[in-house]
Amino acid sequence: MKNKGLITVLIIVAVIAAIFGWYMSTRNKLVTLDEQTSSTWAEIDNQLQRRSDLIPNLVNTVKGYAKHESDVFNGVAEARAKLAGATTVEEAAEGYNQMQSALGRLLAIAENYPELKSNTNFLALQDELAGTENRISVARKRYNDSVRTFNTQIKMFPSSIVAGRLGFEKKSYFEISDSARAVPQVQF
Amino acid sequence: MRKLFFLLLIFFSLNAFADDIPGYSSYVNDYAGVITEKDKASMESVAKEVEDKTGAQIAVLTVKSMAPYASIEDFGMAVAEKWKVGQKDKDTGIIIILAMEERKVRIEVGYGLEGIFNDARAGRILDNTILPYFRGGDFSAGLRRGMFKIADTIGTEMDVELDERAKMQDNSFTESLCLLLFFIIFVSIFVLMIRRMNNAKRTGRRYYGSSFGAMYPGYGHGRGSFGGFSSRGCGGFGGFGGGGFGGGGASRGF
Numbered sequence: 430m431k432n433k434g435l436i437t438v439l440i441i442v443a444v445i446a447a448i449f450g451w452y453m454s455t456r457n458k459l460v461t462l463d464e465q466t467s468s469t470w471a472e473i474d475n476q477l478q479r480r481s482d483l484i485p486n487l488v489n490t491v492k493g494y495a496k497h498e499s500d501v502f503n504g505v506a507e508a509r510a511k512l513a514g515a516t517t518v519e520e521a522a523e524g525y526n527q528m529q530s531a532l533g534r535l536l537a538i539a540e541n542y543p544e545l546k547s548n549t550n551f552l553a554l555q556d557e558l559a560g561t562e563n564r565i566s567v568a569r570k571r572y573n574d575s576v577r578t579f580n581t582q583i584k585m586f587p588s589s590i591v592a593g594r595l596g597f598e599k600k601s602y603f604e605i606s607d608s609a610r611a612v613p614q615v616q617f
Numbered sequence: 618m619r620k621l622f623f624l625l626l627i628f629f630s631l632n633a634f635a636d637d638i639p640g641y642s643s644y645v646n647d648y649a650g651v652i653t654e655k656d657k658a659s660m661e662s663v664a665k666e667v668e669d670k671t672g673a674q675i676a677v678l679t680v681k682s683m684a685p686y687a688s689i690e691d692f693g694m695a696v697a698e699k700w701k702v703g704q705k706d707k708d709t710g711i712i713i714i715l716a717m718e719e720r721k722v723r724i725e726v727g728y729g730l731e732g733i734f735n736d737a738r739a740g741r742i743l744d745n746t747i748l749p750y751f752r753g754g755d756f757s758a759g760l761r762r763g764m765f766k767i768a769d770t771i772g773t774e775m776d777v778e779l780d781e782r783a784k785m786q787d788n789s790f791t792e793s794l795c796l797l798l799f800f801i802i803f804v805s806i807f808v809l810m811i812r813r814m815n816n817a818k819r820t821g822r823r824y825y826g827s828s829f830g831a832m833y834p835g836y837g838h839g840r841g842s843f844g845g846f847s848s849r850g851c852g853g854f855g856g857f858g859g860g861g862f863g864g865g866g867a868s869r870g871f
Contacts, residue, residue, distance in 0.1 A: 556867045560867060
């Protein structure tokens with residue numbers, strides 16, 4: 430009789446311990462995933478910043494050859510300001526898209542100025558820009574992958590219970606428009 | 618048991634098909650078949666020396682086509698993520714990638730080398746060192762000079778003296794010395810054989826062929842024996858180390 434009671438108590442303790450263990454491990458997993466989305470986002474942010482830093486230099490180089498294209502320069506400045514003011518992933522993506530088309534126009538004018546095209550500084554900036562662009566796309570892929578994993582985990586039962594308790598919400602992807610890359614390939 | 622084996626075989630071959638990135642067997646992986654044996658050998662030894670002295674790994678990949686990848690940037694990143702060129706904690710890896718059909722060439726720079734090779738510098742190496750040869754149709758020389766330029770830059774920036782610098786000139790003295798040595802050995806064997814056989818010239822020539830193959834493992838054979846040659850001839854290639862890439866580098870069409 431006494432023995433039976435002890436067993437019951439032990440079983441209850443074991444079940445509680447198991448639930449607690451599962452809860453903690455799920456919680457830790459979700460926190461890690463959440464952290465991962467933050468760190469992969471930081472890399473996008475970093476590269477966006479890096480590109481913004483390149484732009485004044487690029488604009489000045491182009492201005493040296495094509496002063497009167499002020500519309501295009503204004504477009505770039507506007508997009509840059511928008512990107513700098515972005516606080517959410519969606520705003521950043523929107524700013525990115527706008528910047529993309531503004532830069533596309535800027536580089537398109539360069540096509541009309543052969544001297545600009547062969548300017549070594551311009552070539553170097555174009556490489557830096559293309560490289561940064563590629564880094565953004567790599568960072569974007571990594572961020573979106575981490576968001577996908579995170580979103581799946583917090584939706585899936587039973588980890589969704591833990592996610593709900595922790596107040597985790599679905600995160601948004603960094604989505605960019607399918608328009609061609611802003612930087613044309615340097616072709617010989 | 619046999620069934621299981623076949624199933625496994627099918628599984629692995631399917632896997633191989635699903636994976637569009639070629640594997641590596643050494644520093645230089647010439648799937649397009651554009652690099653001469655001589656250039657390959659000297660590139661291997663330069664890459665080996667750079668790795669021994671600086672820890673940085675330089676890889677070369679040529680493919681006939683990068684399909685199904687849409688851009689050389691995507692292809693380059695996929696290669697970088699699969700091969701993981703460079704040391705794990707330092708990420709000092711760099712890959713030169715050539716896709717013949719698409720006429721694209723790219724230098725993919727690992728995180729740890731971005732300080733030495735910023736995108737503009739990678740672009741300059743393509744423009745000034747590699748592309749002039751490519752335009753003349755000499756892919757082997759373009760890749761060799763490009764790789765040497767990279768090796769030289771790493772050596773200078775990391776303040777390491779590379780012996781192989783002599784080789785970076787167009788006429789490689791060491792190479793010719795090596796060939797001369799082989800030639801002397803070969804001639805002596807040839808002469809000895811003729812004496813020993815005491816036979817007609819025809820027979821001698823036949824032996825010439827087989828002894829040549831035995832002395833030069835890798836020469837005159839297909840791509841498969843190349844890894845073996847490099848590990849015997851250049852002191853060993855230990856595989857790439859797990860370096861990370863973030864998409865830095867530059868690309869060109871030619």
